[in-house]
Amino acid sequence: MEKKIFIGFLKDKGQRFTKERAAILQKTLSYHGHFDPESLYLKIRETGLKASRASVYRTLNLLCECGLIDKVRKTEHGTIYEYTFGHKHHDHMLCIMCGNTIEFCSEDLERLHEGLCTKQNFRGVNHTFEIRGYCKKCQKKRR
Secondary structure, three states: OHHHHHHHHHHHOOOOOOHHHHHHHHHHHOOOOEEOHHHHHHHHHHOOOOOOHHHHHHHHHHHHHOOOEEEEEEEOOEEEEEEOOOOOOOEEEEEOOOOOEEEEOOHHHHHHHHHHHHHOOOOOOOOOOEEEEOOHHHHHHHO
């Protein structure tokens, strides 16, 4: 289904679905968590495909634009992405010491989102919420 969505999206933009884009899409959809462009690039290179880093970055931007993946956050090492299409919305807690990411779902937060939008007569389509702090392991190290 995702492949059809991406092909249709590219067609509407007057762009082609190349074998490089097919490989980037396939590897992106194989992630079951967060990933960065460099690890995706290396994973693609392992298959023997000659996709450039620039192709990976451009394709990731297109995948975000068509709604299959999201940019989760920017770190000192670059942008972190996540395959989100068809998955339940969730938010993140990020350990600022080790980089560990904890995903969580909150009905209260979803209701707050909807309530704030209603109050402001705003049509919200999504939100990003991230709590930064220290995970359990790093709290112990800080003592």
